[in-house]
Amino acid sequence: MTDTVDDTAAEQPRLTVLDTKANTEFPGLVVRKDLVGRVRGNAVVPGYVLEFLLAQYCATDDEATIDAGIESVRNILAQHYVHRGEAELVKSTIRDRGRHRVIDKVAVVLDDKKDIHTAAFSNLGLKAVPIDDRTVKQHPKLLTGGVWCMVDVEYSAGDSHEDRWIIAGLKPIQLGQFDAERYLAARAKFSTEEWIDLLVQTVGFDPERLSPRGKLLQLVRLIPFVERNYNLVELGPKGTGKSHVYSEFSPHGMLISGGEITVPKLFVNNSNNRVGLVGFWDVVAFDEFAGHKRVDKALVDVMKNYMANKTFSRGVETIPAEASMVFIGNTSRPVPTMLAHSDLFEALPESYYDAAYLDRLHCYLPGWEVETIRRELFTDGYGFVVDYLAEALRHLRTQDFSDAYTPDFALSEDISTRDRDGVRKTFSGLMKLIHPHRDATTAEVEELLRFAIEGRKRVKDQILRIDRTMNTVRFGYTNSAGTWHDVATQEELDYPHLYHRTSAPATGGGEEPPAEASPATPAAPEVSGPKLRTGALDIPDNAIGYSYADLFIPHLRGATRIEIIDPYIRAPHQLRNLWELLVEIISAKPVDEIVAVHVITAEEKSQEHWQRAQIVGLSDIKDAVGEGGIELSCDFDSTKHDRRITTDTGWRIHLGRGLDIFQPYTSASRFDIRQRRQDRRRTKECTITYLEA
Known part of the structure; x- marks a missing residue:
């Protein structure tokens, strides 16, 4: 659990040691991540746009300042963000005032008939608004699909003006400058675990609810932003947030639907020699990439060449580019089924189901290992203003x-x-x-x-x-x-x-390889036959197939008195672990017998409400298992550090991690199979030792 340094109000998020450190080392560059949801309202804008505004007013740990800042951001959005349904009202406001600032997505094209650049506003609905060439040269991404901007728009009344709408000022919503030396110096003040947790909180997730491997899986999604010409594929179940990072995280990334990919849009339009997305964006991500859809074979060939050589052709000219490419899509079948009947690329469109194309992918992120997104996964802790981290990653690309x-x-x-x-x-x-x-x-x-x-x-x-x-x-x-x-x-x-x-x-078909072809997960303890396991059992990290029923019940069967020493039976999931073991004991014993179970643990002292939850939880478990023939008693002893189970039948089981052998997970559904089957949960690395008297 993360240490707590402040808890001024029950309704306020707890300020952790990491939160305090982040605010100290990166003042004005971190923001509380739950604020985005509080200010978004019905403004359909990317998260980095909202955090750009929050950074101006809420980059602090002072609650009063945060509350005032939230109101300021809400007012800015209310006054300047353009809703599609209110576009005509905003236009009328600009006409009446003569000038008004709007927040909108702006795209620019070259009008070759007039030989000028013109801008189109996504929500305001204005098109063909002249924009000076110098602004376009300063911000070339305006030419590649549009950029969110704060724009001062003027209106010229009367009959003598051909162009009534005038762009008086335009500022893309992104960080103005980045101090690399300061970033690296501050990084050195954090431990590796703290830094990873800060990055995970920046993406928006609670690091306490993710395993170490789960955190790395989330960070792999950021590699395309920090590594040039990186080709990543992520396939997995729907609802795991695969596209979130590419649509919300950085102004240097572009997310497009898989069905919208064309050679002119992606690489070059030979009719006007205009370079496509890969020439301007750091990351181009293709959403909804999987599925049985028709794909232009010529596009696949151009894409293969670019992924291998980092170049594409425009007529006789070869153009280099450094955009990373990300392919994300949903799988429709479980991993064992795919392995048994096809392969892990089976969801790809037929044109991409090609060894030469697939060989150009640098990494396959296993989306089935990523937790399904639900409210409990989100953090209320502090993370970088995403635009700041986006600039840091862009600097490191070189x-x-x-x-x-x-x-x-x-x-x-x-x-x-x-x-x-x-x-x-x-x-x-x-x-x-x-x-x-x-x-x-x-x-x-x-x-x-x-x-x-x-x-x-x-x-x-x-x-x-x-x-x-x-x-x-x-x-x-x-x-x-x-x-x-x-x-x-x-x-x-x-x-x-x-x-x-x-x-x-x-x-x-295929032949099975010899047994030594690859390492395999160590088997759970053998329970068949009269002889029970003795000695040490090493449980690997992130494995499946382990359960209390296999690990403990064979050695506990027949006991009438059991003592469990585990100083960490405090948090809700740890209380659940105890309850699940007791339920297994009930299932294994004769229905007419009573088993006395004595638990020795340490008392929760960090917060009064946590202490109360621990006591209430243990009391509720005692009442629940009593109906099944378990007489549960508990003692608190902070001097106990060893974790073990002993029985009156002579068994002593030493527990490296206590009962807490499973990685945290968040149930995506009340029907999640992991709630019923422990052997479907991922393990933590630990050792269990069985000793017989």
């Missing part, structure tokens, strides 16, 4: 961190140039995000390197199912001592018997 692992690690010599590029670019992006000051420990570098290798391995392993002519690759690395380390994808660990099909059954 730097190269891809060889930061080489002093201590070396990639497999077997992997191809494209595999190596994919690993190095993902690793470089993660290093820029988490360690921009280049001060990572060897262990931290190794963690990011493994994660980067996994992202590329997921791409390559699925390509091998599609094109069996490609050579298999052993993904891994050696450390400075020359020790080899295999790297496996999470699906490979979860479903080894399904993962190692070289092709889907429908396309000819």
Whole structure:
């Protein structure tokens, strides 16, 4: 749990140590993330636009100033944001006043008949408004689909004016300047865990509700903003926020529907030689990319060339560009089903279901591991004003961190140039995000390197199912001592018997590999037969297939007195863990027997309402399990640190993490299977040791 340093009012968010530190090290550059929802109202504008305004008035931890700032931002939106339904009223206001400032999305085109640039206002509805060339040259993205701006619009009355509407001033809504040295110096004041949590809060999520791997998965979505020419694909269930970052996070990214992709829009329009989106934006993301839709084969060919060579052709001219490309879409079937019958790319349109195209992807982000978005996941803590972080990431795009692992690690010599590029670019992006000051420990570098290798391995392993002519690759690395380390994808660990099909059954089947082909998740304890497990059981991080029923009940069956020592039975999910174990004990014992369970834990002391919740929770559990034949008693003892279960039948089970062996998750539905099945929850790394008297 995050330490608390202030709790001035029950209805106000708790100010954490991280919140205080963020405000101290980045004064005026962080904002409370729940404020966006409070000021948005019915203004359909990106989050970075709202945070630009909030940063002017609410970048503080003083509640009175925040409240006043929120009112100021609301007034600005009320007076200047243009709603489509009120466009005519705003036009009339401009005419009456002669000049008025509006907040709207502005797009510019060249009128070659008049030889001038003209602007169109998305919500105000004005078109063909002259705009001077100098403004267009200062802000070229106006020519590529539009930019949110604050615009001073004037009206010229009378009959003598051909152009009544005049743009007197235009300012894109984005940060004016960025101090890189200050950013790096302040980063050094944070631990790695604190910095990752600050980035996660900046994206809008509560880091306490995400596992370490879950946080990294969220940060991978930011790599395209910090790494040039990075090609990322994310496929997964709907509702996981795949497009959120690309539509709300940065003024340097463009999100377009997959069905709207054309060669002229994306690369170049040969009829007028106008360069498309990749020439102006840092990130071009394609939403709704999956599905059975018709795609222009010529577009795929141009895209393949650009993804491989970072260039595209305009007639006889070859043009370089550095836009990263992100492909996001929904899957329709669970991972085991895809592995058993096809591959993890099965949702892609047929034209993109091509090994040559897929081989240009640097990383496959497994969207099925990302939590479904719901209210509990959102943070009320402080994060960077997103436009500030967007500028920091844009500054870092020019730097190269891809060889930061080489002093201590070396990639497999077997992997191809494209595999190596994919690993190095993902690793470089993660290093820029988490360690921009280049001060990572060897262990931290190794963690990011493994994660980067996994992202590329997921791409390559699925390509091998599609094109069996490609050579298999052993993904891994050696450390400075020359020790080899295999790297496996999470699906490979979860479903080894399904993962190692070289092709889907429908396309000819595949042979199962030898047992040593890849590591697999250690099996849960053997429970069949009279002999019970003894010794240590190491549970890996992020695994599935473990439950209290398998881990504990075989050793607790037959006991009439059980003692559980765990100093961390305080938070709601920890109380639920205890309740679930007691329910399993009830299921395993004869219906007419009573089992006495004594729990020793530590008393919650950080906040009075947390302490009350702990006591009430334990009391409610006692009443509930009493009907099932469990006599529950509890003691508080802050001197106890060991975590173990002992029985009157002679078993002593030492618990490395206590009962808290599962990663936090947020139920997307009251029918979420994880609420009923522990073996579908992801684990935390820990060791359980079984000793028999």
